[in-house]
Amino acid sequence: QVESVDSLLKSTGREGSETRIQGWIRTRRDSKAGLSFLAVHDGSCFDPIQVVVEANISNYETEVLRLTTGCAVDIVGTIKPSEGKGQSIELLASEVHVVGWVEDPDTYPMSPKRHTMEHLREHAHLRPRTNVSGAVARVRNCIAQAIHRFFHENGFLYVHTPIITASDCEGAGEMFRVSTLDLENLPRTDKGEIDYKRDFFGEETFLTVSGQLNVESYCLALSKVYTFGPTFRAENSNTTRHLAEFWMVEPEIAFADLADVADLSEKMLKYVFKAVLEERPDDMAFFAQRIDKEAISRLENIIDNDFARINYSDAIEILENCKEKFEFPVSWGIDLASEHERYLAEKHFKKPVIVMNYPKDIKAFYMRMNDDGKTVAAMDVLAPGIGEIIGGSQREERLDKLDQRMDEMDIPKEHLDWYRDLRRYGTVPHAGFGLGFDRIVSYVTGMGNIRDVIPFPRTPKNVTF
Ligand code: 4AD
Ligand code: MG
DSSP states (O other): OBOOHHHHHHOOSOTTOEEEEEEEEEEEEEETTTEEEEEEEOSSSSSOEEEEEETTSTTTTTTGGGOOTTOEEEEEEEEEEOOSSSOSEEEEEEEEEEEEOOSOGGGOTTOSSOOOHHHHHHTTTTGGGSHHHHHHHHHHHHHHHHHHHHHHHTTOEEOOOOSEESOOTTOSSOOOEEEOOOGGGOOBOTTSSBOGGGTGGGOOEEEOSOSHHHHHHHHHHHSEEEEEEEEEOOOOOOSSSOOSEEEEEEEEEESOOHHHHHHHHHHHHHHHHHHHHHHOHHHHHHIIIIIOTTHHHHHHHHHHSOOEEEEHHHHHHHHHHSSOOOSSOOOTTOOOOHHHHHIIIIIIISSOEEEEEEEGGGSOTTBOBOTTSSEEEEEEEEETTTEEEEEEEEBOOOHHHHHHHHHHTTOOSGGGHHHHHHHHSSOOOEEEEEEEHHHHHHHHHOOSOGGGTSSSOOBTTBOOO
């Protein structure tokens, strides 16, 4: 019976009994007294288990003394109280079976020393073995599970929306092309036939930038829904918060307005942060110690306090009247730059702030027009240290107003007739938002670069793995 390191370390009162573990060597230390200490991890928790191996084991000289970082092992041993600091128990090995050796330990890229993030990115396939990437993977999983649980507990239905689509939800022209409509230059096979493998059945298609339009259709039948999937943006931005492929969580509620989704966003974030603190104290302690000393206190503060809420126009006033020197000038009508967002959250409010009612000209066609005719019912949740983590809005449920916006913005109606149908047949006020999943992982862990919180980052010129 194989046991995880996590369950072994959490168990109590089992000293003297036997167990078996499987995992990888993090370090080996040999003492002069003729015994070795192995730190073995299996990814189930932050800490490795210490395994003591005495020289009387049959393969001690031939194998145990040759173990290096990364070797895979299967160990049977007796649980003992630990004399070392930090852990209460250790294993005294009776059998050490080597499952996989590390060929050429001298050049193994994940040697136990501390590596730069750049080095880890270059070895994205090996980095989950490190402390830091392992902790990120566990916290990322915890957040994903908490999000599903939150929506499930609140009566939301999980809907799968398509990845390949013809519609540009955000209208920002940031779609990666899957297939072309260029009839003269259609990709052809050697035999001269149209190569549908490269052309998606002769339709012009792209990778989705958001599942929102599709999820709206399910919202207007099932009331409370969300989608959670990969989304793509063909923006050539080399920043610490942009990916070309990222994951987005998009809830949508019927019979709801902007204030309702602002409330939902705050409730969801608090729920998720609480879950992380409760379920991953080991990994969060590591982030607080090694990556960002406020990693834990920041989440605790958020859970205990209300988010700030402010209108865009008032946010502009704050920015215009503050002493901060910005690279991009501030005036009513601008899209907030990252430096503005961060000023508001970090320096002015010192907590997350929900900015609402943005100028219509900087927002997408589907957002509901406010009575002032100048602003739309949009909201962004800005967090200290990272800026925008959520973007959402109340949707334009009135067909005439929606059509007017589409005309003004030159959005071809023929592709979105199905979306317009939703306003023709039993339309209701509805609203939703999109949470950048990778941004929230970055925020929670304090990892400064979004490339270090997604397993295989897709950024300009980075598709090897
Ligand atoms: O603000 P965005 O573009 O909103 C939408 O796509 C809406 N359709 C969502 C909705 O209302 N259902 O994106 C939502 C969030 C942003 O707040 C940000 O956190 C994240 O997605 N995001 C990115 N994350 C990583 N890399 C990128 N290139 C991102 N672009 C947006
Ligand atoms: Mg946005």
